[in-house]
Amino acid sequence: MYGWIWRHLPGNAWVKALLSLVLALAVVYVLFQYVFPWAEPLLPFNDVTVDNQ
Amino acid sequence: MAATTDHQEHTDTTPPAPRRRGMGPIATAISVFGELLITAGLILGLFVVYSLWWTNVIADRAADKQADKVRDNWAQNTGPGALDTGAGIGFLHVPAMKNGEVLVEKGTSTKILNDGVAGYYTDPVKATLPMSDKDGNFSLAAHRDGHGAKFHNIDKIEKGDPIVFETKDKWYVYKAYAILPETSKYNVKVLGAIPKESGKKKAGKYITLTTCTPVYTSRYRYVVWGELVRVEKVDGERTLPKELR
Numbered sequence: 001m002y003g004w005i006w007r008h009l010p011g012n013a014w015v016k017a018l019l020s021l022v023l024a025l026a027v028v029y030v031l032f033q034y035v036f037p038w039a040e041p042l043l044p045f046n047d048v049t050v051d052n053q
Numbered sequence: 054m055a056a057t058t059d060h061q062e063h064t065d066t067t068p069p070a071p072r073r074r075g076m077g078p079i080a081t082a083i084s085v086f087g088e089l090l091i092t093a094g095l096i097l098g099l100f101v102v103y104s105l106w107w108t109n110v111i112a113d114r115a116a117d118k119q120a121d122k123v124r125d126n127w128a129q130n131t132g133p134g135a136l137d138t139g140a141g142i143g144f145l146h147v148p149a150m151k152n153g154e155v156l157v158e159k160g161t162s163t164k165i166l167n168d169g170v171a172g173y174y175t176d177p178v179k180a181t182l183p184m185s186d187k188d189g190n191f192s193l194a195a196h197r198d199g200h201g202a203k204f205h206n207i208d209k210i211e212k213g214d215p216i217v218f219e220t221k222d223k224w225y226v227y228k229a230y231a232i233l234p235e236t237s238k239y240n241v242k243v244l245g246a247i248p249k250e251s252g253k254k255k256a257g258k259y260i261t262l263t264t265c266t267p268v269y270t271s272r273y274r275y276v277v278w279g280e281l282v283r284v285e286k287v288d289g290e291r292t293l294p295k296e297l298r
Contacts, residue, residue: 001088028099036103041163045104047271048204048264049161049194050241051177 104199105269112169112201119168120144120156127221142182143220145171145193146297147262149229150206154219161194169201171262178244181258183218183225183281188256191218192244197264197275204264207275208234215296216260216279222287224294227260227279235266235273243276251278 005023009016040046076084123141144154158165161172173180174192181189195203210216210229218225231251236243240250244261247253258281266275285294 001085003084031096031099032103032107036100039100040104040108044271045269046163046196046199046265047238048166048196048274049174050236050238050243050263050274 108167108199109169109201112167112196112199114169116156116169116201119158119170120154123156141170142173142184143218146217146219147210147214148297149210149214150204151209152203152206155195155203157193157218166194166196167200169196169203171195171203174244177241180244181246183258183260183284184220184223188258189246190244190248190259190261192261192263194263197266198269204262204275205268207262207264207277208266210262210277215282216262216277217294217296218260219287224285224287226282226285226294226296228282229277229279231278233276233278236276238265238271238274240274243274243278248278250276253278253280257281 006016006020009019011019119141123143141156141158143157145157146154156170158168158170158172160175165172171193172195173182174194178190178192180192181187183191195201197204197207210232212229212232214229216227216229218227231248233243233250236250242248243250243263246259247256248259248261251259253259260279260281262277262279264275265271266273
């Protein structure tokens, strides 16, 4: 999978490394900004109130 | 550059290049599966970083902004500002938790609490605000971990420790008198006007802090009860009551 991505990135090793870094940062951004905030309330880690539900 | 040429030499002389082409379908499947597992591990690790660090960063940012707004509002001394409950009604100071002041807002929904504030209950049992001067229970909730983690050190509160609530013109000084280290999340009786589990039988002015326990989970709830000791007027310099000095 990662090998496939590496082979399909353009340029030499340096350009590929730079592009990989950019891609990784983009993935982290999407995770922190959209995926984790969505997933968090679905997980039982942060319910602090007492209630009837 | 040396590294890349070195690498090329390697691929020329060693088998990896031809092997790549000749990898069988089973080997490919296993390799992809392995990479997916590594990815899943990395994502879970990132989620921990997000929960325990990043949510604190954004929650503290939001809380600071809202606290500044409340302070500005108070300083301007405007009449209608005192009734503005949307932005926060005051600050909670618990020296034993060593976390400075915690802004208190209305409601205990995730959306409110995720801004790094404490919320007073409106549901399932409505909190009695100290400003109303009525007997009742001023019940609050805040996060134990992440999102500001304002009640992280709730277990450091001992009986007799002061819990001070600051409003625009009064300091409400409470004293912790009972602690329930573990209770069911369905135990709404802890929020009652007279919290019987704390040993009280008569109506009075109580404060209740709730959060989740043990740390990093939400299996149980941790409860601390306090009772109003005295009310002090805020002076011109907002001199702290002696419990906070």
